[in-house]
Amino acid sequence: MKHVLVTGGAGYIGSHACKLLARRGYVPVTFDNLVTGWSDAVKFGPFVQGDLLDRAALEAVFARYAPVAVMHFAALSQVGEATREPGRYWRNNMAGSLNLVEAMVEAGCTALVLSSTCATYGDQDGVVLDETSAQMPLNAYGASKRAVEDMLRDFGASHGLESVVFRYFNVAGADPEAEIGEWHMPETHLIPLMIEAAAGARAALTVHGTDYPTPDGTCVRDYVHVMDLVDAHIRGLEWLLGGRGSRVFNLGTGTGFSVREVIAACKVATGCDVPCSFGPRRAGDAAALVSGSRRAAAELGWSPQRSTLRDMISDSWRWYRTGGYSR
Numbered sequence: 001m002k003h004v005l006v007t008g009g010a011g012y013i014g015s016h017a018c019k020l021l022a023r024r025g026y027v028p029v030t031f032d033n034l035v036t037g038w039s040d041a042v043k044f045g046p047f048v049q050g051d052l053l054d055r056a057a058l059e060a061v062f063a064r065y066a067p068v069a070v071m072h073f074a075a076l077s078q079v080g081e082a083t084r085e086p087g088r089y090w091r092n093n094m095a096g097s098l099n100l101v102e103a104m105v106e107a108g109c110t111a112l113v114l115s116s117t118c119a120t121y122g123d124q125d126g127v128v129l130d131e132t133s134a135q136m137p138l139n140a141y142g143a144s145k146r147a148v149e150d151m152l153r154d155f156g157a158s159h160g161l162e163s164v165v166f167r168y169f170n171v172a173g174a175d176p177e178a179e180i181g182e183w184h185m186p187e188t189h190l191i192p193l194m195i196e197a198a199a200g201a202r203a204a205l206t207v208h209g210t211d212y213p214t215p216d217g218t219c220v221r222d223y224v225h226v227m228d229l230v231d232a233h234i235r236g237l238e239w240l241l242g243g244r245g246s247r248v249f250n251l252g253t254g255t256g257f258s259v260r261e262v263i264a265a266c267k268v269a270t271g272c273d274v275p276c277s278f279g280p281r282r283a284g285d286a287a288a289l290v291s292g293s294r295r296a297a298a299e300l301g302w303s304p305q306r307s308t309l310r311d312m313i314s315d316s317w318r319w320y321r322t323g324g325y326s327r
């Protein structure tokens with residue numbers, strides 16, 4: 001059995017990756033400190049509770065499981081928090097990833113799939129964002145992710161570390177079987193907050209900014225279903241295990257939706273009104289982030305199957321109605 005080390009496997013995207021890895025015959029070994037994750041989300045393989053900043057804990061996990069590759073999801077990832085606490089973001093995301101990569105090199109594990117983000121592109125009005133676009137992050141979150149990408153290039157050149165870097169656009173939805181889903185405490189992401197408002201668990205959704213240079217004044221994002229996203233990760237893993245070398249891929253559908261459009265789709269998918277209030281812009285937000293690349297389709301054969309607003313919202317709604325990890 002091939003073990004794959006999944007950092008952040010107790011989190012939203014990492015837990016969905018574990019489910020798909022297990023289904024495809026791998027043993028996902030979760031390494032997570034539970035800073036934003038849930039032990040209840042670790043259902044598909046062994047769990048090692050540990051911190052990326054603890055080098056000895058990382059060395060122990062490589063010695064025990066000898067993973068063939070690493071999927072590296074563990075990070076702090078809230079744009080607003082990163083703007084308020086840049087030091088925490090640089091330490092966790094950058095220093096933590098350095099520890100991980102050094103432990104990999106020492107253990108002779110040379111394949112890494114990285115969660116990066118379109119937040120590394122920053123706010124490039126009117127520019128089609130593909131993998132060759134300039135990276136000009138607006139906040140410590142995006143900057144720390146760009147730095148990890150740079151670090152991987154150096155470790156590739158000097159230590160033979162091969163990496164597939166995925167720059168995700170906005171990830172949404174949940175396991176259609178509602179075994180796992182998105183559950184953050186506190187929640188900051190649009191779709192789960194909107195669902196709480198639709199369910200009456202929150203007084204209203206605050207729309208952050210209505211004066212952006214977009215067709216309806218609210219921010220535009222490219223939403224991709226978490227199951228489609230983790231399917232790309234398996235393809236990236238197999239690309240590396242097949243010896244095809246380091247590569248960067250955007251993961252988005254190429255279609256952008258404004259906050260107002262997502263709210264309208266929520267009303268249709270759930271049959272409930274979404275009470276809204278309208279507030280100022282949120283610090284660190286770009287006006288529009290939409291992928292302009294077909295590289296993942298062309299080279300990995302990736303084809304999103306559930307990334308419609310209807311499916312993403314319906315799957316999140318179903319998961320929310322089961323009670324999440326608060327049950």
Ligand SMILES: NC(=O)c1ccc[n+]([C@@H]2O[C@H](COP(=O)([O-])OP(=O)(O)OC[C@H]3O[C@@H](n4cnc5c(N)ncnc54)[C@H](O)[C@@H]3O)[C@@H](O)[C@H]2O)c1
Pocket residue numbers: 007008009010011012013014031032033034035036037038050051052053072073074075076077092096115116117118168169170171172
């Ligand atoms: N959700 C999105 O829309 C989105 C978009 C782009 C990129 N990403 C990236 O995808 C990855 C996963 O995001 P998510 O939404 O699942 O977040 P999440 O917060 O649900 O999961 C992150 C996991 O990492 C763990 N973690 C954080 N720091 C750690 C450390 N030092 N040591 C061990 N574990 C640690 C947390 O406990 C958590 O379980 C992140 O790297 C994020 O930057 C997410």
Ligand SMILES: O=c1ccn([C@@H]2O[C@H](COP(=O)(O)OP(=O)(O)O[C@H]3O[C@H](CO)[C@@H](O)[C@H](O)[C@H]3O)[C@@H](O)[C@H]2O)c(=O)[nH]1
Pocket residue numbers: 077078079117118119168169170171188189190191193205206207208209219220221259282285289
């Ligand atoms: O209560 C809310 C929450 C969000 N938004 C807006 O909704 C959009 C999406 O916000 P959110 O769901 O918080 O996602 P992003 O801030 O776009 O960030 C996500 O997507 C990035 C890539 O775009 C990733 O890097 C991050 O990890 C991930 O959190 C943004 O325009 C927000 O301003 C609101 O209007 N009200």
